[in-house]
Amino acid sequence: MNTAIDSIGQLRETTTVPEAAIRISGLVKDYGRVRAVAGIDLEVRRGEVFGFLGPNGAGKTTTIRCLLDLLRPTAGRIEVLGLDPRRDGAAMRARLAYVPGELRLPERGTVDQLIASIGRVRGGFDRGRRDELAERLDVDLGRRLRELSSGNRRKVALLLAFLADVELLVLDEPTNGLDPLMQHEFLALVREARARGTTVFLSSHVLSEVQRAADRVAVLRAGQLVALGAVDAFRGRARQRVEAWFAGEPPAAELDGLPGLESRTLDGRRFSALVCGPIQPLLEVLGRHPVVSLVVEEPDLEETFLDLYAGTP
Amino acid sequence: MSAVDRRLELVAGPFRASWRAALGWSIAFVLMIVGTVAFWPAFRGSDVLQQGLGQMPAALLQAFGLEDFTSPAGYLKGGLYDVVIPLMFAAAGVMFASSATAGEEDAGRLELWLAQPVTRSAVLAGRIVAVLGWLGVVALVTLVSQLVSDAAFGLEIADARIVATVGLCTLLGGLYAAVAVAVAGLVGRPGLVLSTGLGLALVGYLVAALFPLSDVLAPWALISPWDWALGGEPLSEPTEPVRYVALAASTVALLAVGVVAFARRDVRSA
Numbered sequence: 001m002n003t004a005i006d007s008i009g010q011l012r013e014t015t016t017v018p019e020a021a022i023r024i025s026g027l028v029k030d031y032g033r034v035r036a037v038a039g040i041d042l043e044v045r046r047g048e049v050f051g052f053l054g055p056n057g058a059g060k061t062t063t064i065r066c067l068l069d070l071l072r073p074t075a076g077r078i079e080v081l082g083l084d085p086r087r088d089g090a091a092m093r094a095r096l097a098y099v100p101g102e103l104r105l106p107e108r109g110t111v112d113q114l115i116a117s118i119g120r121v122r123g124g125f126d127r128g129r130r131d132e133l134a135e136r137l138d139v140d141l142g143r144r145l146r147e148l149s150s151g152n153r154r155k156v157a158l159l160l161a162f163l164a165d166v167e168l169l170v171l172d173e174p175t176n177g178l179d180p181l182m183q184h185e186f187l188a189l190v191r192e193a194r195a196r197g198t199t200v201f202l203s204s205h206v207l208s209e210v211q212r213a214a215d216r217v218a219v220l221r222a223g224q225l226v227a228l229g230a231v232d233a234f235r236g237r238a239r240q241r242v243e244a245w246f247a248g249e250p251p252a253a254e255l256d257g258l259p260g261l262e263s264r265t266l267d268g269r270r271f272s273a274l275v276c277g278p279i280q281p282l283l284e285v286l287g288r289h290p291v292v293s294l295v296v297e298e299p300d301l302e303e304t305f306l307d308l309y310a311g312t313p
Numbered sequence: 314m315s316a317v318d319r320r321l322e323l324v325a326g327p328f329r330a331s332w333r334a335a336l337g338w339s340i341a342f343v344l345m346i347v348g349t350v351a352f353w354p355a356f357r358g359s360d361v362l363q364q365g366l367g368q369m370p371a372a373l374l375q376a377f378g379l380e381d382f383t384s385p386a387g388y389l390k391g392g393l394y395d396v397v398i399p400l401m402f403a404a405a406g407v408m409f410a411s412s413a414t415a416g417e418e419d420a421g422r423l424e425l426w427l428a429q430p431v432t433r434s435a436v437l438a439g440r441i442v443a444v445l446g447w448l449g450v451v452a453l454v455t456l457v458s459q460l461v462s463d464a465a466f467g468l469e470i471a472d473a474r475i476v477a478t479v480g481l482c483t484l485l486g487g488l489y490a491a492v493a494v495a496v497a498g499l500v501g502r503p504g505l506v507l508s509t510g511l512g513l514a515l516v517g518y519l520v521a522a523l524f525p526l527s528d529v530l531a532p533w534a535l536i537s538p539w540d541w542a543l544g545g546e547p548l549s550e551p552t553e554p555v556r557y558v559a560l561a562a563s564t565v566a567l568l569a570v571g572v573v574a575f576a577r578r579d580v581r582s583a
Contacts, residue, residue, distance in 0.1 A: 061582070068428055070580040094430030102583040104421035108330055120322040121429045 020079070021046045021168050021199035022067065027076035029062050036062040038223035039076070044201055046167075049194050051210030051231065052203040054220030060203040061101050063220075064172050067201075068098055081167055094122075097164040099157045101172035101203070105145045111156055112141040118160055125163050133159045136185055151177040162189050168199045175209055187213050207238055208298050241297050242282060243272040247290035254285050323431060323439025327413045328446055334412065335447045338405045339454040345401070346455065349392040350462035357467075358383055372526045385463075385470040386548040394478050394548060398455070399539065400518060402448070402486030407510030409447050410493035413440040414571075415503040421583020433576045437498065441568055444490055452483035470548065477552045481542040484560035488538050489514045491567035498571030501581050538563065 022044040029037040037059040044050040054060050065071040066078060069085035069092070078085055083092040106114060119125035134141050137155045148156065154177050161169055169190075175183045190200055190213045204210050210217055211231055219227040227234075239262075244250075246269045255264065260277035269292075275282060279296075286294065356362055363383050366374060374380045377395065381387030414437065417423045426436050456479045463470060493510040500506075521539035524530040534540045541559045545552050 065580075065582065070424060070427060070582070072577075072579055090430050090432045090435075093428060098428040100421075100424055100428070100582075102421060104583050105425065106326075106330065106422060117322055117326055118425075118429065120318050121426070121431060123319070123430070 019046045020044060021048075021081060022050075022201060023077075023079040024063070024067075025077045027063065027066060027078065028074045029059075029066060029071060030074045036223055037066070037073075040220070040223075040225055042218055042225065042228070044199060045216075046199050047194065047197050048215040049190060049200040049202060049213050051214030051217040052201060052220065053205070053207060053210055053217055054203075055205050058205075058220040059223040060205075060220055061172055062223075064098075064101075064170055064201075064203060067170060068093070095166055096168040096170055097161040097166045098170045099154075099161045099172060099174050101176070103150075103153050103157050105148070105153055105156065107146050109145055110141070111139060111143050111145060111148075114145060114156070115141070115160065115163070119163075122164055126165075130159070130163055133162055133189075136189070137182065149177075151179065151182075154178060155182065158186060158189070162193065166198065168201065169193060170201045172203045173205065174202065175204070175206075183209070206298070207234065238298070240275045240279065241272065241295075242275050242279070243270065243295040243297075244286055244291050245270050245293040247292050251285060251289050254288075255282075258282055258285060319431065320435065320439065323426070323436055324442045324446070326426070326443075327417075327440045328443040331409060331413060331443065331447050334409060335450060338401070338451050342398070342401060342451060342455045343458045345397060346393065346458045347462050350389075350459070350466050350468055352392075353385075353388055353466045353468045356383060356388055376522045376526060385468050386474065386546075388468070389470065389478075390546075390548050394482065394543065396518065396522075398479075399482045399485050399543065400514065402452075402482045403489040403514035403517075404511060405451055406444070406448055406486035406488075406490030407493045407507060407514065409444045410441075410490040411497065411503050411506040411510065413444050414494060414497035415501045415506040418497070418501045418581050419503050421581075424580065424582065427580055433580075434572050437494075437572050437575050441494055441571075444494075445487060448483060448486055448490060452479060452486075455479050455482075473551075474548050478543075478547040481547050481552065481556065481560070484557060484564070485538055485542040488560050488564045488567070491564040491571070494571035495567040495574070496571075498573070498575035499578070501575075501578075 020043045022042065024040055024042040027037055027040040027042075028035070040059075040063060052060055052063070062071060066073050067080055067085060069089040072086070080092050081095050085092055109117075115125065115130060130141075133139070137159050139152070139155050139159050143152070145153075145156075154174070158171075158174060161171065161174075175186055178186060187209075190202070193200055200213070202210065202213060211234070214231045216229065217227075217231050217234055218225055248269070250266055250269060250271050252266055255261075255266065255271055255273075258281050260275060261273040261282065262276055264273045265271070273282075366379060366382055369379075371380075377391065379387075379391040382391045417440075423436070427433060456476065459475050459479060460472060462468070463475070489510050492513055493506050496506045496509045497503075517537040517539045520537035521534055521544065524534035524537070534544065538560060541556050545556055
């Protein structure tokens with residue numbers, strides 16, 4: 001087991017960061033009788049890309065809306081860029097940009113008019129940068145807002161976020177509804193932001209997306225942190241679903257003897273399994289036999305982190 | 314870019330968003346006023362009508378403001394300013410306020426603005442100014458169409474009486490808009506905002522119309538803002554300044570409730 005992923009109890013003692021962009025301690029948020037966030041402690045360092053992973057309903061959006069001061073925590077303390085969101089909300093939001101998970105834009109006007117309007121509220125945008133981002137994200141500035149598809153609305157929100165000259169980007173499931181090409185462009189923009197020293201807080205329910213962008217990752221489940229560590233530490237830990245089609249009879253005995261495979265299924269020439277741990281032994285077996293097709297994919301987050309989740313309710 | 318631009322944008326955005334509603338209301342007011350005043354020449358000094366009305370119970374005539382339907386002030390009161398126009402102002406105020414606040418929040422569209430470097434109070438204040446601005450525009454349209462129709466159809470009444478009456482109706486609309494803002498600040502649910510605002514407007518009308526018919530209840534008619542606005546017969550008598558003050562002060566107080574409550578609660582998500 002990699003030591004970078006410690007239990008949360010140990011983590012608190014070891015990661016006291018002086019320069020925190022976000023510091024959350026003991027955050028609890030109840031909606032009536034439902035506890036959406038059940039005591040989160042977290043520090044995001046300045047200048048890092050921090051992945052905030054969790055399945056839908058884990059409490060990611062609730063945590064983020066508390067950061068923005070859209071929600072008021074039931075208990076706990078939050079500090080963003082050294083400021084209290086409740087007391088210094090406007091000053092704090094001047095230094096960050098936010099892409100909401102559930103994005104609604106005004107019904108009237110064009111993309112360009114919306115950007116101009118937000119620009120006036122934010123104290124002005126760089127037109128050259130606006131045009132550059134519009135080209136990279138393939139946003140038509142003249143389009144009417146109500147005609148935008150959900151993917152295009154997301155691109156507009158990303159454009160607005162990356163257009164603002166800020167110290168912190170808070171992105172809630174930013175690639176939902178984006179095609180792969182745009183996801184690639186998004187990751188490039190995140191890397192550029194990081195290179196400029198911007199801190200990026202990136203929530204997602206897809207591990208691979210976070211793996212490609214983040215330095216560190218926190219995994220949330222049912223309102224609690226179940227893991228936190230460097231992104232590399234998660235790589236060996238995550239399960240992968242492998243599906244292989246053999247040209248001839250599959251080597252059943254060899255596949256059976258492989259360690260670290262779960263949910264093995266042999267169905268005619270098709271073999272599938274969940275790989276937990278190193279994938280090398282399986283690849284060696286596959287390499288010795290004629291394989292027609294091979295698919296390696298990420299299962300959903302619950303399956304990916306089955307062992308992390310096993311101990312939590 | 315300055316703080317002034319920022320504040321202006323928080324007003325201009327929601328103001329622009331409501332122009333269709335404002336146009337609709339303006340047309341409704343113009344049609345209502347012109348349509349009513351156009352029949353004045355037919356009712357002026359009508360003996361038949363006067364006799365007909367004379368046979369109706371006095372209390373009923375009073376409740377519907379029809380005591381004196383053949384004089385200019387009585388005709389305008391009975392036809393427009395006892396029920397229809399103040400009710401339209403109240404409905405317009407509630408609807409403008411609801412859609413600019415709770416309606417936008419419920420649709421998840423407020424979040425975009427609340428994530429900017431402005432306080433919640435500033436966002437809501439901008440919307441309040443936009444709502445009051447549109448009410449003012451509708452009031453101006455109402456005033457002008459009333460004055461023009463009066464002249465066109467020979468309805469003789471002092472301009473000052475019309476200005477005061479339209480002004481009082483506008484303040485009444487502003488007050489119910491403020492009720493809507495207060496509820497929106499507390500809960501942010503458009504259904505509740507609309508039903509509370511419109512419901513209270515209706516209750517206010519009923520209290521002002523029916524309480525005076527009962528000896529026991531008559532003194533209590535003054536709990537209704539309708540009584541503050543129109544209880545002084547503004548079409549025939551000069552209006553006491555206290556009526557304007559009462560309407561404006563309660564509007565300001567309700568708006569303050571909305572702004573303070575909104576700054577303290579969770580913002581609903583889409």
